Amino acid sequence: MIAGTPLLLGTVGEVICERSGILNLGVEGVMSVGAVVAFIVTYTTGNPWLGLLAAIAAGMLISMLHAFASVTLQANQVVSGLALTMIGLGLSGMLGKPYVGKPLAVKMNDVAIPYLSDIPVVGPIFFNQTPFFYMAILLAFAAWFFLERTSLGIKVRSTGENPRATETQGVNVTLVRYMSVMIGGGFSAMAGAHLSTSYSKSWIEGMTAGRGWIVIALTIFALWNPGRAIWGAFLFGGIFVLQYLLQPLGISPNFLAMLPYLATLVILLAVSLKDSKKLNAPAMLGEPYKRGER
């Protein structure tokens, strides 16, 4: 369960971002920045909630780099996203240097939900968890509601499908895309904050350990639907943990590390064979939009 939480947070953010047509491969970097900022702020102030807020702000801020490059400059989004990952990883390594190995005195405490957590077996798994867990689930539902049941959600999705048509309806495509990229960044940073202030209560370089990449695969696996991301995230989270559990048994960890990506391919194949219209990848994902071209 815990392993799925950061994946879910990151995926929900990436779904919103990609639904607006922007591919953000910088998740890994932003997550890392979120982790280090959350750690530093929590370490110095002693308040993990402040740490979380600071992490979200930092994540949004650094994602603006990607928004600027891919929306305003219409640069190649793959290149810009990869650059963001590099910058994020480098920056977090630098900022976090003095804090490596220091333990956190306070951390985000687990919250037991009264009565429900007393249910045997199920109780402790679902109802005695880090606040991040509840937030992730709630936010996933909220994101679904936002995309499917609000007018702004329609604008975001239309932007990803057909920015030209969307703009002719008086929607500011640039603004929508900036907003979506920044929301995505905020979510990724939140995932990072979970890692450093709740999951492991310490900061080491590279602690995101490829979760950012799993998020990218998971976004596809979930077929760009935040609802489906929920069970996808916990499935992938399970696989992620299995890597460590099965290692002593002689199963190659490399094989297990491959599994999320393999599962994504299988899902893609299965869905496209059955009914390719269901695939609903945003039609203009990764395409810069320039007004005045046909």
Next chain:
Amino acid sequence: MRKIKKLEMRGISKSFQGNPANRDINLTVNSGEILGLLGENGAGKTTLMNILYGLYQPDSGQILINDEEVRLTSPLDSIHHGIGMVHQHFMLVQNHSVLENIALGYEKTPFFFPKIRIRDKVVEFARRFNFAMDPTMKIWQLSAGEQQRVEIIKALLNGADLLILDEPTSVLTPQEIEDLFHILKDMKAQGHMVIIITHKLDEIMDICDRVTVIQKGTVVGSADTATMDKRSLARMMIGREVLFNAEREQLPKGDTVLKVDGITVKGDKGTPVVKNMSFEVYENEIFGVAGVAGNGQRELGEAITGIRAIETGRVEVKGVDTTNMSPRRIYDAGLSHIPEERIRFGIAPGLFLYDNSILKQHHLKKFSKKLFLEYSQIRDHAKSLVESYRVSTHSIDVQTKNLSGGNIQKLILGREISEKPPLLVASHPTYGLDVGATEYLREELLTRRREGGAILLFSEDLEEVMKLCDRIAVMFEGEFVGVLDSGDPRLADIGLMMAGSLRL
């Protein structure tokens, strides 16, 4: 209160990659006025309107609203000034439902639960136009005619002070056009202004107060429609008389080319929309299928051309069973196809004009040698198409998406007809073409017929069907409610048949 009482465009110029599309254009519209914009394909009408809508920035010139200069740098600016537009190439999100598309641009869309909450309003509005449609359908499931209706509803719902309509009627039925014009006249009476682009001269005469004619990017004339007739309009537009009477001589009935035997085809919703249909088309014959869009014509055409699966029954082209074969193999069996949504299915927009001139024909001997394409042949072919179909373009080395709408149509028509296919399936072949090109294309179809070709023509333009076809079938809810020879006096009731209230 109307925000715009007077709109003026002064000295507007715009070029693309050094090629002028608009040159020093002046235009004025006043409140309570309907202005027609007329001009050949590629004259620059859409470009001019896109400038007014904020999609393009002019290289020079001014736009004045109520005698004050305004800068329209994005559609949002234009919308704030009270300008609305129906686009020639539908601006719809294909993967979204009708409701989502309408909610996107509608000013009063509520933030929460937008789809449910505007649904009643949309349905009611559509009913006023007699537009029957299921608003939860996805756009890609709709025919071109239905998409055009969505586009119109979208624009009308916001009640713009100045409404720009870029070929709004190209795939509507006569009745729908009448309903639309009724609304436009109401708007005019309330002081709105309308700019309408159309190639149908009757429509200009019917609804416009004034007309401005553009030729190769410059205004060549402007007049009150009261002082004009169709002939003088056409002369003003292309500088010569247009013959409105292509003659169709009697020809003996030839062999069967297309044989459709009891086919049933399912629509996008999974219900049968073509029901156990049988007919034949012969050499030397143009067989017309008339009917209101959405009665299965699109699905019938797609099934015959191999884009859509046939559930039961069989189709033969020149004696070869082509049921459920791939479009390429059906093409090789002798069938060419002019699809309904040509921009979507007829071209590869990003490829060059010469590439598009041989789509689906690339494997033919004359265009390829072993694994490689013969580009010199292809270029010659492209050049001859451009010439004989009068595709107006600066060169054949342009991306096809940059051609004007009508010129893309001409290119596709030329490509499909020039192969002299034994069977040509054409959906709305003349929509979007200017009068000169329409005349040329109709003659070309008749020539094909004279040479022994068989043509299956889908059209909602009754005038065209009556003029060209040897036999006319009326389609309603997936069935032919009547098949009539041209000249049959019962054709007078074709309107009733199309509405399903008369069955022969």
